[in-house]
Amino acid sequence: MHIPDGYLSPVTCAALYGGAAPFWYVALRKTRKLLFTRLVPLISVFAAFSFVIMMFNIPIPGGTTAHPLGVGIASIVLGPWASILALSTALFIQAFFFGDGGVTALGANCFNMAIVGSLIAWVIYRLVAGRSSITSSRRVVAAALGGYLAINGAALCAAIELGLQPHFFKSATGAPLYAPYPLSIAIPAIMIGHLTFAGLAELVVTGGVVAYLQRANPVLLRFTAPGVPMPHDEAQPAAMTGWRAARPLWTAVGLLMVLAPLGLLAAGKAWGEWSVRDFSNPGVRQQIARTSRNVAPPAAAPRGLERLSNVWTAPFPDYSPSFVRSAAFGYILSAMFGIGSIILLSVLAGWIARKVRPGPARAPAHTEEG
Amino acid sequence: MAAKHRGKRGFLERTTASFVDALEHAFYAEQTARAEGLMQRLDPRVKLVGILALIVPAAASRSFAVIAGLFAVAVVLAALSHVSFAVLLKRVWIAVLLFTGVIALPAPFVTPGSVVYHLPWTGWRVTAQGLASAGYLVLRVETAATLCVLLVLTTPWNHVLKALRVLRVPAVMVTILGMTYRYLFLVLQSAHDMFESRRSRMIGNLTGRERRRVAASSAGVLMSKTFDLSNDVYLAMQSRGYRGEVALLDDFRIGRLDWAMLAGFTLVSIAAFWWGL
Numbered sequence: 085m086h087i088p089d090g091y092l093s094p095v096t097c098a099a100l101y102g103g104a105a106p107f108w109y110v111a112l113r114k115t116r117k118l119l120f121t122r123l124v125p126l127i128s129v130f131a132a133f134s135f136v137i138m139m140f141n142i143p144i145p146g147g148t149t150a151h152p153l154g155v156g157i158a159s160i161v162l163g164p165w166a167s168i169l170a171l172s173t174a175l176f177i178q179a180f181f182f183g184d185g186g187v188t189a190l191g192a193n194c195f196n197m198a199i200v201g202s203l204i205a206w207v208i209y210r211l212v213a214g215r216s217s218i219t220s221s222r223r224v225v226a227a228a229l230g231g232y233l234a235i236n237g238a239a240l241c242a243a244i245e246l247g248l249q250p251h252f253f254k255s256a257t258g259a260p261l262y263a264p265y266p267l268s269i270a271i272p273a274i275m276i277g278h279l280t281f282a283g284l285a286e287l288v289v290t291g292g293v294v295a296y297l298q299r300a301n302p303v304l305l306r307f308t309a310p311g312v313p314m315p316h317d318e319a320q321p322a323a324m325t326g327w328r329a330a331r332p333l334w335t336a337v338g339l340l341m342v343l344a345p346l347g348l349l350a351a352g353k354a355w356g357e358w359s360v361r362d363f364s365n366p367g368v369r370q371q372i373a374r375t376s377r378n379v380a381p382p383a384a385a386p387r388g389l390e391r392l393s394n395v396w397t398a399p400f401p402d403y404s405p406s407f408v409r410s411a412a413f414g415y416i417l418s419a420m421f422g423i424g425s426i427i428l429l430s431v432l433a434g435w436i437a438r439k440v441r442p443g444p445a446r447a448p449a450h451t452e453e454g
Numbered sequence: 455m456a457a458k459h460r461g462k463r464g465f466l467e468r469t470t471a472s473f474v475d476a477l478e479h480a481f482y483a484e485q486t487a488r489a490e491g492l493m494q495r496l497d498p499r500v501k502l503v504g505i506l507a508l509i510v511p512a513a514a515s516r517s518f519a520v521i522a523g524l525f526a527v528a529v530v531l532a533a534l535s536h537v538s539f540a541v542l543l544k545r546v547w548i549a550v551l552l553f554t555g556v557i558a559l560p561a562p563f564v565t566p567g568s569v570v571y572h573l574p575w576t577g578w579r580v581t582a583q584g585l586a587s588a589g590y591l592v593l594r595v596e597t598a599a600t601l602c603v604l605l606v607l608t609t610p611w612n613h614v615l616k617a618l619r620v621l622r623v624p625a626v627m628v629t630i631l632g633m634t635y636r637y638l639f640l641v642l643q644s645a646h647d648m649f650e651s652r653r654s655r656m657i658g659n660l661t662g663r664e665r666r667r668v669a670a671s672s673a674g675v676l677m678s679k680t681f682d683l684s685n686d687v688y689l690a691m692q693s694r695g696y697r698g699e700v701a702l703l704d705d706f707r708i709g710r711l712d713w714a715m716l717a718g719f720t721l722v723s724i725a726a727f728w729w730g731l
Contacts, residue, residue, distance in 0.1 A: 088598070089594065089599065090554075090593075093513075094513050110628070112627070121696060123626070124629055126631075126684045126688070127630050127634075129683050130680060131630065132638040132680070133680040134633075134636070136645050136676065140672075141669075149468060157677070176631060180602065183546065183599055183603055188598070251598075258583070259565070259585075260565065260587040263591065264561040269564065289670055293670055293673050293677060297669060301681075329564075332517070381603065414542045
């Protein structure tokens with residue numbers, strides 16, 4: 085699933101770097117606040133672990149082996165934010181140093197695997213595990229399911245990115261410039277492998293490691309199980325996931341991103357935002373009159389407006405429908421829409437998780453003892 | 455992440471083999487980075503920016519000639535920097551062909567367009583557009599991968615990371631990347647030792663279920679070790695006065711050759727954009 089350079093257009097790469105950037109920013113800020121001086125050693129060593137785990141050959145039923153991604157277990161042990169940082173670090177070293185995955189596609193790879201993967205794994209794990217005890221087998225199932233869905237979510241993102249390329253980027257003769265297969269081929273081709281082999285490898289590793297940690301080192305599982313008593317309880321640390329504090333912000337950002345394309349596509353003009361051309365367009369003239377208490381607009385554009393309109397031309401002149409139809413821009417809009425939807429879904433899932441399982445997410449240590 | 459059919463070697467052998475492969479790659483990179491070549495003499499920042507300035511037009515160009523030209527530039531730079539073609543052939547060119555070439559193989563048959571050839575017996579149609587798209591993909595990937603490998607093979611990794619500051623990567627991320635690389639080999643080594651010792655104690659074949667248990671437990675053990683290691687590193691850092699602030703020494707100096715090569719990279723990049731778009 086590591087997309088190399090040359091499979092995605094630079095526009096797609098830039099959009100996905102842009103999509104990943106806010107997550108990196110928030111992840112760095114949050115983990116810094118929670119871990120402070122521990123941030124550097126913990127994330128670096130864990131990134132090294134993530135790197136090595138991706139080299140494991142996991143035997144899966146049927147006699148074949150596949151490489152896991154390790155995103156499920158990283159997210160369950162570290163929480164989603166630290167997991168995003170650790171996985172991105174590992175992906176960076178893979179791309180630059182080992183040539184596994186492209187440099188221009190690094191944003192896309194981090195977005196798919198580190199960000200989407202970590203968030204899905206964490207949400208599913210928290211939802212399914214509920215308030216079950218640290219050593220309950222429900223946690224193993226939750227982890228396995230989280231890992232399986234995380235890698236498939238990441239693969240689906242990659243498949244969509246690759247599958248969109250031939251729809252939008254073609255040479256003058258119609259030859260696809262980047263990944264050549266349309267969505268109808270790319271999605272099944274990638275998903276079949278991940279729903280079976282790679283997904284199973286991830287399922288085995290995530291579930292297996294959680295089962296192992298329950299026996300050998302349950303302390304590592306308590307970060308993402310706040311409020312759940314430990315077998316031999318010591319002081320509970322605060323949850324590593326400070327999701328709640330930023331929830332309103334994320335809801336707003338998600339809503340904005342989802343609604344932004346709708347705003348651009350909406351018919352009609354904002355009152356007062358008429359351009360020179362609108363004054364000579366009978367349809368728009370009627371619209372202006374209707375929204376101006378039936379006062380007809382002047383027959384010609386005001387001369388000042390006409391003069392000023394020539395001074396500066398915006399990169400996207402007017403909200404004309406032509407640029408929305410332009411493939412590249414339309415694609416960025418849909419990417420934005422997609423990211424917005426993901427954020428909203430994550431916020432919603434987190435909210436449901438809390439409703440289903442009411443409990444103090446960040447309760448002070450002493451209340452947990454009894 | 456591709457699933458592979460189990461050959462004669464079991465998963466333990468395959469996993470150890472990939473560990474050794476990674477170590478070999480790193481060892482070779484460190485060796486060539488010390489050689490006396492053109493790229494090795496450049497300031498890492500110039501190299502990083504220059505290589506990126508060539509990768510982006512290689513990814514954006516619509517002209518075969520321009521992408522091929524950028525590939526030629528990469529080959530010339532490799533020759534001037536004592537990077538062995540045998541290594542490039544094995545690590546990049548053939549590796550890319552085996553992966554991307556296979557992926558691109560069906561493209562000439564499934565891409566709609568003007569038919570240029572009918573495959574005998576099967577009657578499959580080969581389209582010009584399909585051939586072009588397969589060509590674009592393979593050529594692009596080969597060029598970008600060669601350029602990227604060139605950067606890594608001629609620059610010590612710590613210098614690559616410090617050069618990232620030019621691209622405004624936060625200092626704390628640069629430190630994390632550097633430490634990750636350092637501990638990568640420690641974790642690789644301990645994973646390798648775990649698998650080797652496991653192998654040396656095995657006299658028969660494991661069942662599928664047992665194999666999965668071994669793999670998952672090994673990952674779990676490795677994770678526990680990782681956490682202990684991170685605690686040790688943390689304490690060691692603290693005892694040496696680490697208080698959470700990261701400072702990087704900026705000891706790079708740009709000389710005349712650097713300016714000349716920077717100009718060269720810029721010119722090639724602009725030319726590639728000019729003719730390629």
